[in-house]
Amino acid sequence: MNSPLALLTAIRKPFRKEIRYKLLSILIVLTLLPVSFFGLVSYRISAGIVESDFVRYKSRIIDQIANNLDENISYLTRQSMYVYPNLQDVLQVLTTETNQINPNYMEYYNRVYDFLNTLLQSNDRFDSITLFSMNGEAKFFANKRGIGSLNLYTVQNDEWFTQTLDQHGVPLFQEPHVNEFLAVGQNERPLVISVSRSILDITSPGNQPKGVLVIDQNMERIQQLFTNTETDAEETVLVLGKNRQLIYANRTVSDGLITHLNQSLNAGPSTSSSITANVEGTESIVTYRISPQNQWKVVSILPVSALKKKSAYLKQSTLFLSLVLMLLALLMSFLFSQWITKPLKKLMRSFRSFRSFQHGDFSTRIQLHREDELGMIGETFNTMVAELKDLIETKYELTILRNESELKALQNQINPHFLYNTLSSIKAVSDKKDSVNASIMVQHLADMFRYNLSKGDFIVPFYKELEYIQSYLFLQERRFSDRFTVHYDIDERLLEVPILRLTLQPFIENAIYHGLELKRDQGEIRISGQIFEEQCFIYIYDNGLGMEEAQLDAINWNLEKNSLQPAETPGGSERIGMTNVHTRIQYFFGPAYGIKLSSKLGSHTMVKINLPYRQKD
Structure with missing residues (x-):
């Protein structure tokens, strides 16, 4: 069995003696290395662009969701101002005590009922409207579903009611909750978000508040904002409220994940960003947006492995194309080396035939009938032999004589x-x-x-x-x-x-x-x-x-x-x-x-x- 050294020597032998193999090796290196380098760099750059574009796309989707949520709450806030065109009727309803109800009050009430019910039925953004007097008693309630009734529960001591009055006309947003003033069972009370605003008597000194308006929106309508959102099969999209509660999620998530996101995102310096983090043992890209209006957090969690799949096709295409180019480069290198070295071999055989030239006979000439560069090499060689003969016989001897004469002149x-x-x-x-x-x-x-x-x-x-x-x-x-x-x-x-x-x-x-x-x-x-x-x-x-x-x-x-x-x-x-x-x-x-x-x-x-x-x- 041949030793590795002997095998290496046998492989190197033709490379040392024949220019064909050297030229072939150089061509292979000069073609395969650039093709490999180009394929690798092209894949890296393209994969990076695909991944970064996908991350930017997800960021835009998250921003759009957050903007939709902000716009929805802004819409509810604007709707709460529609009581002011019928302010006098609303104030009569709010300020009339139960023992003071009379036919005039019923006229006010009916006008308020028609106005607010029409507003409710013609608007698909919210589901119920409630008016509360200053003592927390519900004076008016309208619901699109036509179910539910008011109980004797008063909201006077509720925190949201007190905060609404303290804000003196500035709307207050309430995160998902259940209205306690409804008399139906707990399971029938829908989860809603609300916008409450104190109703001010703008005709009185100091614009004193006379009651509170509450507009409720069912959480089902919030979830409809995500219906047309394009998400990846492995992507998790969720919304976290200001009070760290889960408002929406497209899949079941653990309490530990919610706690982790609330802590890490609250600690972040930016209200919008995309980071790579370890989420429950999986390396993921977390894209989030914190709404400056209501502090809701819209979060997208996409495993990095799912993102890598996006560039898998690109990787396969680049690899296939690189292999094809390498095979073509190998074939072209072989054919080109053959095309170059074939006339060189003929020229080498012509050189070897001139043994007399090695012994000082300058009368021999190469007969290579070609019109390309190799033919020019043959002609140049013949001219060189003639000039070399002339140089040895004339110029070199004259130079020696000149140097000797100059030296003798110096000495003499x-x-x-x-x-x-x-x-x-x-x-x-x-x-x-x-x-x-x-x-x-x-x-x-x-x-x-x-x-x-x-x-x-x-x-x-x-x-x-x-x-x-x-x-x-x-x-x-x-x-x-x-x-x-x-x-x-x-x-x-x-x-x-x-x-x-x-x-x-x-x-x-x-x-x-x-x-x-x-x-x-x-x-x-x-x-x-x-x-x-x-x-x-x-x-x-x-x-x-x-x-x-x-x-x-x-x-x-x-x-x-x-x-x-x-x-x-x-x-x-x-x-x-x-x-x-x-x-x-x-x-x-x-x-x-x-x-x-x-x-x-x-x-x-x-x-x-x-x-x-x-x-x-």
Whole structure:
């Protein structure tokens, strides 16, 4: 049985050797991942929108129910004002005592009866109207059902009656209750809500109350407000009164649920909201509205599981569509990889046939007769072979010859002039019979030419370059009769750092001939070397004549452009060595390194040479 490692190796083998499988893998990843991501994100967003829209829809339904309840109570309140058009007749009925009843009273009573009974029968919102005198005695009662009669019960001490009188004409709303002043049995007394209002004598001083009007509405009519309300099969809709009693519920609910809702909703900061809560062990969305008019609570409780079912179809549709897109993407990826790699295989077979090309034979050509990009690759390859042959035979060889000639020009430019002056200085010393100094000068000159003419050593340790410069400056000091002094400040770590041979000499020569030779005062040359982080900085300073700003800018510009043209370089051919050094530094060490000059006319000139800090290799 193959081990998992061997099986993995067998699977990876074609992927390492054939671009077809790599391309197929890339296409599969580039298609399946976006399709999967799009399907997941699309489902999440769509499901979220469906759920949020459903919650908003439920909120609107709850708000509509609450508004209907408020409007119903407002309607009852407005109806209680209709006694005032017949106020005089109503006041006569309310203020006439039983022992004072006479034919005139009966005329008042009949007019009130006809008026209120007509109002009752023509209005389907309320079911009974009752008038009470100030001592709580029922003076008038009318009921649509035509049943029930008044008993000797007086409401004078009832709390609602006292509150109604205290409000002095402002209506009082009473939550569901049973009217105790009816004489029928308890089971026949309907559950009603009521609006009571004290009847004021607006013709008397202070608008004194003369009685109380009560309009009753049967709770069956309240429940009719929910008849056309669309509810979910698992949804619970209920209405809780101001006194925490259950007014309506579309299904049987427990007392514990009613208590929990009263406590939690009373503690809420908002009169309308939709929250997710645990209701009797089930995670549910609770949408509620607390009426600011009567403090009734309209509540909808919908299990989250029922809401999730709303997006089940969307989930199935998204999954099915994603699977179809994935299968199409797989098929298209396979066909596309085949279409791409088939001509590539043909091109690869053509490359393999050119064994001679690997051995330097550039006469072979690819024969691939196509007009698309692969045909262009074949033509480009043939052109590249021809240009490569031309480059090797001409451009590369010419470049090598040019670099060698520039290097030789740099090496040779110091020889004639310097040799003549140095030999003249040695002759002058010899004429003075100073054989010791003459011998030292000859030795330094020999060391210089040995270093200058050594072959193959293009890169040397810095201490060798420094020894060469010391010999050169020793001879120049003797020639100029100590008209300048030389100071060295070299970090010892710099001595073994690799440097291009003949890097410092052009700048020392420029400092002497262009800076100090015409200076009347004592001259000074300072050579310092520092290491900062991973870079070396070599400074050559002279206190000579300096140069103008335009001349300095032109030199630095030519250094940045690696220009070797004398016409573009201020100072003519004597500046070629400086630019040559800069070019060679960048060629060997990279474009981040090179030469930079700073100068001030009549004051000084300083050359900064930037090299990488590398250990001796």
